[in-house]
Amino acid sequence: MVRKICCLLKKEFSVEYAGNRTFIQIISLSAISVFIASYIPVISGFRPDYSLIFWITVFFTVFSGLDKIFRYETDRNNMKFCLQYYSCEEIVTAKFIFNVMAVMFTETVIFLICCFFNNFTFVSASGSFVLIIISSISISASTVFSALISSKTNTGFLFSISALPVIFPLLLIFFRIDVFSFSEVFTKNLFLILLLGVFYFIVALKLSPFIIKED
Amino acid sequence: MFTRLRYVLLLILFFTEIYLCFFYVRPVGILGNSIRILFFHVPAAWTSVISFMISLFFSLRYIKTKNSVSAEKAVIVSAAGLFLLIAASVSGAIWAKSAWNSFWNWDVRQTSIAxxxxxxxxxxxxxxxxxNNRSRDMISSVYLIFSSFAVPFFVFIAPRQYESLHPDLVSDGINSILSGGRVIQVLVFSILYFSWLYFEIINHIFRTRKNEF
Known part of the structure; x- marks a missing residue:
């Protein structure tokens, strides 16, 4: 199973390298978003809250990028071909791991841009790193199922509609955590985020065969 | 015969409910007359949770049997649940205006219901x-199962994780309000009555739409 997932991941990166260019889009979108979101408070004479800007930019980038993860299979109609070699669980797991990497990359880019604007003043680099890893896992787990559903309906807006209610509890918890002064106080919240992510992923894994096999 | 008898009994109980809510219960403490909203707000929230659990049951049955009747029933029950949830939210907002001086307070309970x-x-x-009809039934059933797992989290777990102004029947805070005795009696009566009414309405819709399934 692990070998098959690795093959699928290799395919994802090949597709990404061949034409999708999601990662480059992520960098440009996040850089522009952070710059505009930071500059608006500066014009008004306020000091921007970079932690809030970080989370808002992450969520907007996620909403604009992650809905396309099943689009390649739907547009080219090669899901049936994939199903001959791989099980639904393997496909979803590979997509989830690719998503985690994409979100982690996004968060790192946004974090570095925010750090640059914030003069690299943060309390714990390792704490922020752990937060980025765990948040990317939970965000990916909660959006993979919504992306799967929206790929079946051929309407782009449906991803935002179906993913927002799922991602909203995470959003509420994230807004309480300061990404630049992450400390042990947030360990309980972090555990809750991870628990939610694991729960969403297990449910998505169990329900995905019914959606994937449906034409 | 029995159906008609049940409907007559429901009508009698409806007037009893109105009498109990508006005449039997006296204004309580600082809440005053606004306590009467409780007898409609709590049953609405309770029956909406029942709705979502029933929709979960029908969705699982659809997944197992692939019978479109189950999918249709799940949709009907979810629509009823959504309507009741909005009713609970609106009645809660009216109560919040009198208790907290604001219809919407971004309280954790209000946010989770939203x-x-x-x-x-x-x-x-x-x-x-x-x-496509078949795909629609399958995708909506799977989404319903996915969302039904979120219901207990938003109704029972999330509101208790954070500080909330919302009275909690489990905690001690509400005990002072309920100490009158009559409030708890009427509340239990309301929950039972509205649950029965809900099942009768759903059963009636199922029976009348039997030919359309």
Whole structure:
């Protein structure tokens, strides 16, 4: 199973390298978003809250990028071909791991841009790193199922509609955590985020065969 | 014969409910007359949770049997649940205006209910956007199962994780309000009555739409 997932991941990166260019889009979108979101408070004479800007930019980038993860299979109609070699669980797991990497990359880019604007003043680099890893896992787990559903309906807006209610509890918890002064106080919240992510992923894994096999 | 008898009994109990809510219960403490909203707000929230659990049951049955009747029933029950959830939210907002001086306070309980409403609005958006009947039933059933798992989290777990102004029947805070005795009696009566009314209405809809399934 692990070998098959690795093959699928290799395919994802090949597709990404061949034409999708999601990662480059992520960098440009996040850089522009952070710059505009930071500059608006500066014009008004306020000091921007970079932690809030970080989370808002992450969520907007996620909403604009992650809905396309099943689009390649739907547009080219090669899901049936994939199903001959791989099980639904393997496909979803590979997509989830690719998503985690994409979100982690996004968060790192946004974090570095925010750090640059914030003069690299943060309390714990390792704490922020752990937060980025765990948040990317939970965000990916909660959006993979919504992306799967929206790929079946051929309407782009449906991803935002179906993913927002799922991602909203995470959003509420994230807004309480300061990404630049992450400390042990947030360990309980972090555990809750991870628990939610694991729960969403297990449910998505169990329900995905019914959606994937449906034409 | 028995159906008609049940309906007559429900009508009698409806007037009893109105009498108990508006005449039997006296204004309580600082809440005054606004306590009467409790007898409609709590049963609405309770029956909406029952609705979502029944929709979970029908969705699972559809997944197992692939019988479109189950999918249709799940949709009907979810629509009823969404309506009741909105009713609970509106009645709660009216109570909040008198108690907290604001219809919407971003209280954790209000926020979690708003998210639940969004989840079920999204369900109907998904259902409307799929053209193929079989796919529509399957995708909507799977989404319903996925969203039904979120219901206990938003109704029972999330509101107790954070500080809330909302009175909690489990905690001690409400005991002072309920110490009058009459309030708890009427509340239990209301919950039982509205649950029965809900099942009768759903049963009636199922029976009248039997030929359309």
């Amino acid at each position: 998210v639940l409403i969004l989840i079920y609005v999204a369900f109907f958006s998904i259902r409307l956007s799929v053209k």
